[in-house]
Amino acid sequence: MAGKSSATPETYSPSLTGQRKKRPPILTDSDWVRPDGRSLHQCRPAFLRTGAVNSASGSAYAEFGNTKVIVSVFGPRESKKAMMYSDTGRLNCNVSYTAFATRFEDRAPETKDLSSMLHKALEGAIILKSFPKTTVDVFALVLESGGSDLPVITTCASLALADAGIMLYDMVASVSVSSLGKNILIDPVSEEESYQDGSLMITCMPSRNEVTQMTVTGDWSTPKINEAMQLCVDACSKLGKIMRLCLKEAATAPQD
Amino acid sequence: MAATSGVHDLSSEMEVDAFRRLFPLRFHERHLLESIRPDGGLLEKLETQPLCLTMLAAIKMEVMTPTVEAPEEGCIGLNKCLSGMIDLKELCLVGGKAAWMVYLDIYCLDADGALFDAALLSAVAAFSHCKFATVQIPVVSLNDDGRIVLVSEDNGGAKKEKEPVNKDKRKLKLNSVPFSLTCILHKDYILADPTSEEESIMETYLTVVLDSSFQLVSFNKPGGPGLANTSAIQKPTDLVTAELDSGDCVTLTRQRVKELQKILNETISDMEVD
Numbered sequence: 001m002a003g004k005s006s007a008t009p010e011t012y013s014p015s016l017t018g019q020r021k022k023r024p025p026i027l028t029d030s031d032w033v034r035p036d037g038r039s040l041h042q043c044r045p046a047f048l049r050t051g052a053v054n055s056a057s058g059s060a061y062a063e064f065g066n067t068k069v070i071v072s073v074f075g076p077r078e079s080k081k082a083m084m085y086s087d088t089g090r091l092n093c094n095v096s097y098t099a100f101a102t103r104f105e106d107r108a109p110e111t112k113d114l115s116s117m118l119h120k121a122l123e124g125a126i127i128l129k130s131f132p133k134t135t136v137d138v139f140a141l142v143l144e145s146g147g148s149d150l151p152v153i154t155t156c157a158s159l160a161l162a163d164a165g166i167m168l169y170d171m172v173a174s175v176s177v178s179s180l181g182k183n184i185l186i187d188p189v190s191e192e193e194s195y196q197d198g199s200l201m202i203t204c205m206p207s208r209n210e211v212t213q214m215t216v217t218g219d220w221s222t223p224k225i226n227e228a229m230q231l232c233v234d235a236c237s238k239l240g241k242i243m244r245l246c247l248k249e250a251a252t253a254p255q256d
Numbered sequence: 257m258a259a260t261s262g263v264h265d266l267s268s269e270m271e272v273d274a275f276r277r278l279f280p281l282r283f284h285e286r287h288l289l290e291s292i293r294p295d296g297g298l299l300e301k302l303e304t305q306p307l308c309l310t311m312l313a314a315i316k317m318e319v320m321t322p323t324v325e326a327p328e329e330g331c332i333g334l335n336k337c338l339s340g341m342i343d344l345k346e347l348c349l350v351g352g353k354a355a356w357m358v359y360l361d362i363y364c365l366d367a368d369g370a371l372f373d374a375a376l377l378s379a380v381a382a383f384s385h386c387k388f389a390t391v392q393i394p395v396v397s398l399n400d401d402g403r404i405v406l407v408s409e410d411n412g413g414a415k416k417e418k419e420p421v422n423k424d425k426r427k428l429k430l431n432s433v434p435f436s437l438t439c440i441l442h443k444d445y446i447l448a449d450p451t452s453e454e455e456s457i458m459e460t461y462l463t464v465v466l467d468s469s470f471q472l473v474s475f476n477k478p479g480g481p482g483l484a485n486t487s488a489i490q491k492p493t494d495l496v497t498a499e500l501d502s503g504d505c506v507t508l509t510r511q512r513v514k515e516l517q518k519i520l521n522e523t524i525s526d527m528e529v530d
Contacts, residue, residue, distance in 0.1 A: 053366040055452075070365060099361045141363070 043187040048246040050163040058164020062156035066146025071160040079135035089131035093119040121203040124212035127167040147189035170205035173239040202232035206240030432467035437509040441482040464509040
């Protein structure tokens with residue numbers, strides 16, 4: 001056996017011949033029909049659960065359609081990386097994808113970008129003064145990527161932080177929309193994201209009505225952006241209520 | 257996971273936890289004397305599922321050109337104990353030109369000791385799942401320029417000339433399936449299926465892997481101050497009258513194999529129903 005595996009052979013995955021996924025022509029006066037049958041302004045049903053990982057201080061698992069994410073939070077704990085004394089706490093975020101998270105045709109996700117965006121989204125909500133000199137580590141693992149990854153990661157991370165008992169100003173909920181022709185779709189799946197003209201993601205603290213992060217890419221007109229922002233903020237407040245419900249259930253569950 | 261034990265009559269729970277952290281070895285030794293474990297389980301009782309240990313295994317298959325030495329065989333990315341389980345010739349697509357390369361990825365989501373056991377079990381479960389109808393190896397055929405392409409059902413008449421290469425080989429056949437058990441040897445005691453706390457304190461552990469016909473696949477003891485003498489490994493008792501509480505590693509592993517096989521079959525047949 002050892003001799004045969006001396007050099008890793010080149011592999012490729014079998015794919016349909018000549019069938020490169022072309023964007024279907026979107027006429028200006030027709031509506032996009034969503035592959036999973038949702039209406040344009042309807043989010044995917046959310047499944048949220050805390051306490052998925054016992055060895056972490058706090059953890060959460062989130063499933064939005066086909067996007068499955070598990071987040072573990074460790075801390076506050078000592079960190080070798082922190083060189084200087086600081087009287088506020090530090091936050092360290094790391095996002096990684098499993099090898100089977102994306103389909104073969106998609107390019108590898110930019111995990112470094114995602115990690116820094118997660119950091120920016122969360123640092124506004126955490127009360128860093130409550131754990132001086134120590135570090136909180138947030139590790140997110142995407143088990144399956146079905147579209148709208150970063151919003152799901154941020155939502156799940158906020159739940160995990162709450163589960164770990166880290167003090168937060170408020171829960172952090174995040175939703176993204178895609179602009180496709182003349183439509184605005186909320187909570188897009190991977191297929192819709194690949195055809196989009198532009199995307200807008202809002203991460204906010206619903207009860208405080210404050211936005212911690214907003215990311216806009218692509219082609220937007222002013223009225224469209226206003227509509228998209230309003231959609232996102234409304235969806236975030238609904239998501240915030242669902243998150244609180246999940247935490248309440250976990251807290252009042254019978255202790256074993 | 258607070259430690260409660262009927263043996264100690266310390267005044268409050270806080271003291272037990274503190275004692276556990278400050279003098280871990282003595283804490284565990286006191287339990288060993290009374291033949292129980294800190295969480296109330298028996299020393300040699302095998303937990304049917306490892307306590308709080310979660311692993312996720314996934315199989316990806318890609319196409320590769322087989323090596324010159326073995327043109328009729330495919331390849332498994334992680335060999336170890338699995339080489340007996342799958343006949344590599346099953347993975348061949350077109351002799352000398354294309355075969356399946358199986359990538360096995362195992363992710364540990366929650367670690368609490370005896371990682372190898374859980375990893376092996378999840379890998380075996382993933383391959384068993386591959387075997388049944390829910391996940392099938394996609395039908396492929398050889399393209400004109402020598403590459404393998406997927407055959408889709410709605411391809412129309414024009415592409416029918418390409419013969420599907422593996423119509424009848426869509427499920428993986430598994431031979432003997434390996435299961436393992438890790439035990440810790442500490443002085444005269446054998447501790448089966450340790451948690452990570454127990455593993456970190458007591459340094460001698462060994463892993464026995466048996467397959468479904470109870471043949472020995474592998475035996476691994478990576479150093480450690482304890483010596484594995486024959487009585488710990490396999491008491492020379494008559495196999496017919498082997499008593500289940502004779503407390504040696506191979507017997508424990510045998511018990512474990514039976515339990516795990518039952519659980520695996522139940523889970524897979526449950527999945528088949530939906």
